[in-house]
Amino acid sequence: MSGFSIARQKMVDGQVRTSDVTDPRIIDAMLAVPREAFVPPKQQPLAYLDLDLAVSDGGTAKRFLIKPAVTAKLLQAARIGDADQVLVVGCATGYVAALVARLAARVTATECDSALAERAKGILSQLGVGNVVVKAAAAADGDPANAPYDVIVLNGATEVAPGGLYRQLKEGGRLVGVFALSMPARATIVTRSHGDFGNRALFDATAPVLPGLERLPAFVF
Numbered sequence: 001m002s003g004f005s006i007a008r009q010k011m012v013d014g015q016v017r018t019s020d021v022t023d024p025r026i027i028d029a030m031l032a033v034p035r036e037a038f039v040p041p042k043q044q045p046l047a048y049l050d051l052d053l054a055v056s057d058g059g060t061a062k063r064f065l066i067k068p069a070v071t072a073k074l075l076q077a078a079r080i081g082d083a084d085q086v087l088v089v090g091c092a093t094g095y096v097a098a099l100v101a102r103l104a105a106r107v108t109a110t111e112c113d114s115a116l117a118e119r120a121k122g123i124l125s126q127l128g129v130g131n132v133v134v135k136a137a138a139a140a141d142g143d144p145a146n147a148p149y150d151v152i153v154l155n156g157a158t159e160v161a162p163g164g165l166y167r168q169l170k171e172g173g174r175l176v177g178v179f180a181l182s183m184p185a186r187a188t189i190v191t192r193s194h195g196d197f198g199n200r201a202l203f204d205a206t207a208p209v210l211p212g213l214e215r216l217p218a219f220v221f
Contacts, residue, residue, distance in 0.1 A: 004036050007048040011035075011068050015050050019069040023076045029102040030072060037123055038065060038095040052208055055093045056116060061211035063092040063116055066156060066178075070187065070205050071096060074153065074176045077189050077202050080104050084150035089165065089177075090139050090210040094120030096155045097132045108146055110137040112211050139212040142168045149173060157185060157207040159215035166190060166197050178207040181215075 012030050021027065036047040039055050046053055048068070056063040065071075075096075080086060080103040088097045091109035093116060100107050101124075111117040114136040121134045135143060140162055142152070147168035154162075154177025161181065169175060169192040179188040179199075187205040191198050 004034060004044075004047070008035065011048040015067075015069045016072045019073055021069070021072040021076050025103055026072055026075050026099075029075075029099045030068065032102065033095065033098045034127070035065070035068070035095055037127060038093040038098070056113060061113070062208070063090070063111075063113060063211075064156065064208045065092060065095045066207045070178070070207060071099070071155075073203065073205075074178075074187055075099065075103070077187070078151045078153060078174050078176045080151050085146075086151045086153065087143055087147075087149045087165075087168065088153045088155060089142060090155040091120055091134065092116060092155060094124050094129075094132070094134065096153060097134070098124060098127065098129050100153060101129050101132050104151070105131065107132040108143050108149075109134045110139070110141070110143055112136070112138050139210040140164055144168060151175070153177070154210060154213075156210035156213075158213035159209055160213055162213060166192065169197075171195075176202075178205045180206075180209065 036044045052064045052066050084104040086100050086104040086107045088109040091097045091111045097109035117134050117136040142165045148170040152175040157178035157180045159180045173192045175190040184204050186201040187203050
């Protein structure tokens with residue numbers, strides 16, 4: 001096994017399995033997708049550590065791959081089926097989209113940084129991932145043209161209730177992400193049922209906030 005393959009196995013054994021992730025499809029996906037391919041070369045030695053890993057070049061809002069265990073637990077909670085249409089919001093360089101591509105029929109991935117979206121397209125193409133479409137779009141916008149979706153995955157946190165994304169869910173659809181509307185921040189699942197939306201906290205978690213989903217600054221008199 002290569003050094004990265006060994007590190008990937010250790011990540012799954014030491015971070016993912018120990019976080020009560022038991023879905024074999026998710027474990028297989030995380031063992032198969034090379035996380036190091038989605039980070040800049042100088043960051044590759046850090047690719048499998050338990051941290052939010054910066055992947056942007058600077059000049060725009062910093063973008064991250066969120067912690068492996070948080071990613072895996074969110075995907076497990078989303079219950080992605082092999083016929084599902086999934087939207088990944090804030091895909092950065094495409095790592096989460098590549099994982100979801102192994103679980104779902106088709107994936108649309110959006111990224112607010114157009115240069116990063118192009119990088120994601122290139123990496124996914126090099127890896128032969130053929131069921132992901134990457135688009136440059138603001139996080140709050142989602143992809144209304146191709147909605148509704150069975151599942152929406154936020155690759156980061158939100159400090160506001162993203163109502164525009166809720167409305168892009170199918171009946172019975174699920175949205176998962178880290179909600180930092182108050183403290184402590186919690187991974188949350190939002191489900192659409194009979195035209196209404198219910199949410200349930202899953203576990204305490206932190207993640208970098210997605211650009212465009214920040215809390216508006218309060219007006220001070």
